[in-house]
Amino acid sequence: METVAFFGLGNMGEPMVANLLAKGFAVHIVQHRRPDAVERLRGAGAKVFPDAAAAAQGVKLVILALPGSAESEALLTGPGGLIEALPHGAVVVDCSTGEPPVTRRQAKLLSGKGIGLVDAGLTRGVAGAKQGKLAYFMGGTEADMAKAKPALDAMGDTFFHMGPVGSGHEAKNLSNALSYATVALACETLILGRSLGLDPARLQEALMAGAGSKALEAYGPRIVSGDYAPVRVSIGNACAHLQTTEHIVPEGLGLKLLPQALQSYRRADGQGLGGQDISAIAELWPRS
Known part of the structure; x- marks a missing residue:
């Protein structure tokens, strides 16, 4: 199974990672303000890294479950951002509640490095995350979504392709x-x-x-x-x-x-x- 670097271990992120692990994915995570969640996921098989760049090094699929665009932007293209660590051909799936103009700006910057972006807003809440039955509003190219789909299938069961990048967050x-x-x-x-x-x-x-x-x-x-x-x-x-x-x-x-x-x-x-x-x-x- 593919390796996924996952960032954001809040109430939604933790069960999402748990479902990825249960479906056989190798998952990289980093230390978090919820150390109990980190330890539970480590016990389930996640590999814990000291920082985001180390967790994403060489990984072809990154999933973000962060509060919003400010956090996603800082992680992706801020100082020391993942844009420098991810290989050509990687895809980032942003499941945060993002601001569409920021999402489009991030997609343009990542594209310059040969990295795709899929915005995949989530619905059905914590219960859906725990049950692996999330629904996604998705924006991006068919090719990038195809790369992300196996991992998203492990966490959800309903998909709506809304159009180009940014439309999922809209x-x-x-x-x-x-x-x-x-x-x-x-x-x-x-x-x-x-x-x-x-x-x-x-x-x-x-x-x-x-x-x-x-x-x-x-x-x-x-x-x-x-x-x-x-x-x-x-x-x-x-x-x-x-x-x-x-x-x-x-x-x-x-x-x-x-x-x-x-x-x-x-x-x-x-x-x-x-x-x-x-x-x-x-x-x-x-x-x-």
Whole structure:
């Protein structure tokens, strides 16, 4: 099996690496702020390197599961970046929630060294990562995606080729926007029902029977109970992701709902809720 250098061992990255190892891939990782994750993966067969350049030396496939474009850019083309360590013909798969203009800039720089870039935004969350059932929004050439596909198959089962480099991250940003805005609307609907004297738990159940959504199913019970743990997506991350989406809106398009959703999450962030789950925007309204 091919060797993969994998960077980013957060809540998504760790189970992604575990699935690669389980499917027979050799995986190179580096020391991380989560040393427990490093040790678990070392025990599963991952080879641990002291730095990124050493982990990527001579490797033909790199996968990034980083928070965003700033981290990806620093790792790839910053001082001592992987662009100098990777061989001609290598492919980088960026699974971060990236900024499409930055993604395209990175692809151009890497292309000058004979390195391909596939942007592959992810959906289905930590549960999908653990189950090996991630879905990918992908941008890039057919040739580069073909090189990446065996490793991606080990971590997911659904693939959407959206177009050239950058289009995968565009689709991922739109997916985030739809998800977060729907959670905000579900929250307001349940708050409104409570203000009208309806039982919120009963209302949530009834709405699922007729106007159900994944957002209402996953986050409605949290909004009703006021128990927002554990964090699936933080309010702070939602603000950052929605702001990235706002930046790619063409001038003059005049969207209305996306800015309103971002404003709601910013209000919650401003009240000290940035580290809490997005369902905690319910705290913008009194519970009594």
